[in-house]
Amino acid sequence: MLTKFGKKATTLFHFCSGQSSGRSVLLKSRIMSLTSVSCPTVPLSNGLRIPILGLGTSHRGGYCHDAVVYALTDCGLRHIDTAKYYGCEEELGKAIKESGVPRSDLWITNKLWSADYGYESAKKTCLDSCSNMGLEYFDLYLLHWPDAMRPGCSNREIRAETWRALEELYKDGVCRAIGVSNFVVHHLEQLKEDCSVVPHVNQMEYHPFQQPKDLMDYCRQEGIVFTGFSPLARGELLSNPVVCQIAEKHQRTPSQICIRWSIQTGIVTIPKSTKKSRVQENWEVLKFQLEEADMAALTSLHDGRRVSWDPATVE
Numbered sequence: 001m002l003t004k005f006g007k008k009a010t011t012l013f014h015f016c017s018g019q020s021s022g023r024s025v026l027l028k029s030r031i032m033s034l035t036s037v038s039c040p041t042v043p044l045s046n047g048l049r050i051p052i053l054g055l056g057t058s059h060r061g062g063y064c065h066d067a068v069v070y071a072l073t074d075c076g077l078r079h080i081d082t083a084k085y086y087g088c089e090e091e092l093g094k095a096i097k098e099s100g101v102p103r104s105d106l107w108i109t110n111k112l113w114s115a116d117y118g119y120e121s122a123k124k125t126c127l128d129s130c131s132n133m134g135l136e137y138f139d140l141y142l143l144h145w146p147d148a149m150r151p152g153c154s155n156r157e158i159r160a161e162t163w164r165a166l167e168e169l170y171k172d173g174v175c176r177a178i179g180v181s182n183f184v185v186h187h188l189e190q191l192k193e194d195c196s197v198v199p200h201v202n203q204m205e206y207h208p209f210q211q212p213k214d215l216m217d218y219c220r221q222e223g224i225v226f227t228g229f230s231p232l233a234r235g236e237l238l239s240n241p242v243v244c245q246i247a248e249k250h251q252r253t254p255s256q257i258c259i260r261w262s263i264q265t266g267i268v269t270i271p272k273s274t275k276k277s278r279v280q281e282n283w284e285v286l287k288f289q290l291e292e293a294d295m296a297a298l299t300s301l302h303d304g305r306r307v308s309w310d311p312a313t314v315e
């Protein structure tokens with residue numbers, strides 16, 4: 001199915017095809033093979049559709065302007081995940097502008113860090129983040145972490161007060177969808193009792209070693225789209241023998257196998273890379289499929305290992 005995002009990627013090729021030198025013909029065919037790849041989308045409960053494959057950005061391992069521009073222009077990727085906490089809002093805003101991709105074709109997710117929780121602070125921070133990135137709205141805005149990190153105060157009350165600010169930002173159109181990240185079932189249940197809009201998304205660590213099945217089932221039942229971060233387990237999966245064997249069989253890289261597994265389980269996936277060649281490699285997972293037996297072998301790798309903090313202990 002050619003989705004909105006797939007169509008726009010093809011349009012970009014037409015835009016690029018005006019050049020006529022030999023080099024540009026070569027470039028054109030390479031760009032065509034990448035940008036003509038259509039990226040499937042996943043529907044949110046409010047009818048919006050989020051591209052299933054995005055590009056992560058992070059303070060860990062640096063941020064790369066050229067990799068973001070390359071993803072948007074040469075690959076046709078349309079979904080970028082960031083957070084105020086990563087400290088690259090202004091640079092990312094510049095990369096988006098430089099790409100020339102119309103705002104309406106993009107899916108931009110940003111996150112509110114715990115230090116900015118609270119009703120007034122949340123509203124101001126979101127508007128400041130928009131301004132830092134040169135954007136008028138976010139497609140998705142998330143509470144980044146369940147702990148408000150204010151000793152002596154109730155996390156539950158602060159989360160609820162902050163969520164009410166996000167509900168208003170949503171109603172005002174500053175955020176086209178709102179959600180949470182690193183929320184486990186008890187955080188989501190409390191929010192449901194305290195507030196009115198059910199989060200559209202919950203972004204969690206997800207890869208073959210870490211598959212929070214009960215939480216995923218809960219999200220599905222509540223109409224919350226589960227998004228997976230750290231799909232490569234920050235590189236820890238790339239030397240796993242099962243992953244390497246499947247990669248060899250398909251003549252693909254271990255990274256492609258992990259990302260393909262994640263999207264083939266239906267989960268929105270946001271690998272991060274600061275290298276153009278890896279951005280391209282990761283995007284090409286849209287061009288092949290894993291067999292059922294490969295999927296089962298990768299799924300059986302779950303051992304509960306994590307590469308980021310476990311939020312389950314946050315009250």
Ligand SMILES: NC(=O)c1ccc[n+]([C@@H]2O[C@H](COP(=O)([O-])OP(=O)(O)OC[C@H]3O[C@@H](n4cnc5c(N)ncnc54)[C@H](OP(=O)(O)O)[C@@H]3O)[C@@H](O)[C@H]2O)c1
Nearest residue numbers: 056057058181229230231232233234255271272273274278
């Ligand atoms: N909500 C949250 O709390 C949260 C937490 C963590 C992450 N996230 C989001 O999820 C995104 C991805 O997570 P992550 O960065 O933690 O982990 P990841 O995507 O699993 O791994 C990123 C690491 O893998 C390397 N890499 C990427 N593609 C590769 C390839 N094809 N071959 C070999 N190595 C490759 C990257 O290095 P190079 O950059 O050098 O290529 C980087 O060191 C983040 O950028 C962020 O947007 C959200």
